[in-house]
Amino acid sequence: MEQRPLAEAAGVGKYYGPTTALHDTNLTVVAGESHALVGRNGAGKSTLVSLLTGLQAPDAGEIRFDGESAPALADRDAWRTKVSCVYQKPTVVPELTVAENLFINRQPTGRARSINWRRMRADAAELLDAWDVHVDPDARTGDLTMEDRQLVEVARALSFGARFIILDEPTAQLDNREIDRLFARMRSLQEAGVTFLFISHHLQEVYEVCQTVTVLRDARWIITAPVAELPRPALVEAMAGDSAAAQTAVGGARTAVPEDTPVRLTVRALAGEGFDATGLAIRRGEVLGLAGSSGSGKIQFAETLAGMHRPASGDAELDGDPVPFGDVRAALDAGVGCVPRDRHHQGLVAGMTIGDNTTMTAMDRLGRYGFVRADRRRSMARALIDRLDIRTEGPDQLVSDLSGGNAQKVVMARALARDPRLLVLINPTAGVDVKSKESLLARIDTAREDGTAVLVVSDELEDLRRCDRVLVFFHGRITAEHPAGWHDHELIASIEGVDRV
Template structure:
């Protein structure tokens, strides 16, 4: 049987969708066939999210049709029928932390006995059976707030499968996972495929497309551009389809390192986090330092302790001779520390506030005096960042909740830059953003280092780390290796996993 002869699990044909004057989809479509992992890629604003809303019944198309297994999609209001066909695991989890795992799995579907009372023992038994059937190793009695990002994703997948759906949409599932977590997720995807589950996989990390997907569909400017087997579309052709032009993924990564006699601006001495991870290093004027490692390396804990988000158990951080107060974000801001945090949804943005309010909230002294804010001054600062960072918005008063993921991340970057930081800490700065946005965000690093500031990039994304003058590799809470610019991918990945290839 050829690929074209395989039965489609879902088919969307000639889909059109408008929101006022905005064309979200223009005669777009996709066909996902049984048993495959099908990638959907495109720049922010390409129409991916709107298509997902239509495929899951949250939006009705203005034109075109959607079918599942050759049958017309359910009526828009029949949510149970939609859940039996398709489910989406979003980048922002829908798990309710205050409830247990079992309660989340059967929310609004509780097993009830006489008098309508919930049969808790039966509920927990059903939850254990469900998770066991799909090989998800999670305690059903624990509160969902205790789950890791990875575990929440597995629980959401199991919940979707319990409705009978065998078509799962994964929306940026790796955005908050480290390398080890991504490997486990991919193993779980392969195992579920063997059990008859089909996936639509949405990601901005193109290397993941080639690792886990069979077929890729590209959207650009609200239109379907191409669908092809992954093996027949190389990275350059894929990027060209996404952007409409040839775009280098990494660009010219060579930059002269800071001179050996450059002044030391940042000193981290014997820093010990609450979890026991430790770090000591110095950074010179205009230096870009990477901090890399796997899931249990402690790199994120070190970053949070450094910028005041968490109180360290010991050690000190000095910026331009000023020792930061432990666990104090205000003191870090006053000392000239800027931060792009790991999770923009929880730590980086206030969704209902405007771009201008988000960008300037850490620099009240720049937008007013005597406790009074100057809207004109605030908006002028925001306008500057909208232009410099190519934020797609009609103006500074747009709520950040209306922006795409890449543009939201640019707002977070703008806020980090608003105080002209002496130390800029970027934690997984390009997670969940497209190729163009990634280039813009990483391009900021050159501007900051050019002013003599220090940049610390905390990530295990290789493209983030390529622009560093050196990378400090953490394993099990300790810095075990320092790698100068020009490292090979295999060597860095091996070092992050605690393997020395020179002695293998």
């Protein structure tokens, strides 16, 4: 007997002006299964989730539940009975108890419409017991493990009547034992009639817990197949593209950094939040790439080297001098330049000019005794504007007036203003146009020629092609190394944790 679809996306599309976020995409999730949704960053997964949860309406196609059209966007109560999403970052309120989170905005009331606390705790205990979630209703939610917080969110979703749960990167912040327990709970809930859409960058998890997989690539549907009938190399090829096997990095023809080149950065057993016991070395003039999924630990590691975090253990040296941790100003003084991952919140001061933004890390070079000479500031700003080819009216223009590409060039200019010995670039071309991207990546080649050690952390394969080698982070550890000349499918297989041997 043919199983009935519980949730369907039929030919859906979403467009933002000339940008295609999703085009003619199909998804059919059968009741009682765990259905994987996979694809590289930018493939369209998040857009599809926003359509399936009623956060946005499709510009083309239709969303259906149990064969019927989805509720109107404004009818949030109806949506809650159809579907719920448990995101990578929990949406529970940490200061409230489990019971309060389960019944937030719908607490049972007694006389004078006051909250009936005893009944709420009893209802919470009954709900948790019904779905076999072993959590104390009176526990402060912020004190729970990440795994238990996710299960509380699942229980809350089920209490509305929804039996279709989207799990968005649920294992990103869990250790191996917690992942095993989560998967055991998923299987148990499936047997009780719950259906999951499972989104993960770790493909071995797809084979462990899912029955069907759908692949998106470049905002389009590529394939839907039973997991048992799709070999892992074929799944990687579907994500990377048919021509992946023929794609070779630009760096393949580049002369490798000689082994006798002095080491500029040495990292020994560095461990912190999101990564564990990491060691590496970067030579002068070498560009090292870090790849991995969003929860792999690569960004936290890079931010630690840039002075944003203090590690739990380990150390690093730059030309033999200790790298200061937990102090961005000290890291700058030590010779570390950084392009942070979010230019809007970490990289720019919107109310200041381009000149101010580009030179703020080098104020000590613009005057003496704490005074800044306007002529020196303007001269340095103009030199940086020319160096990065920033399209602007001049140093006095507000940085908030710039396009995304030119704004990112300002962030890069500021990182280069002190002639750093180590340049840390985190998603350096995110959200910029093609021409700006090429200009920004060209700065990597210039830094290499100057003898700078460059660390490129990126989700974009094009960014990593400029690297002499790429290290892959997986669950907080370096698990693979790819020299220049790697193929897309090889790197993607390492990022997704798939053994292609």
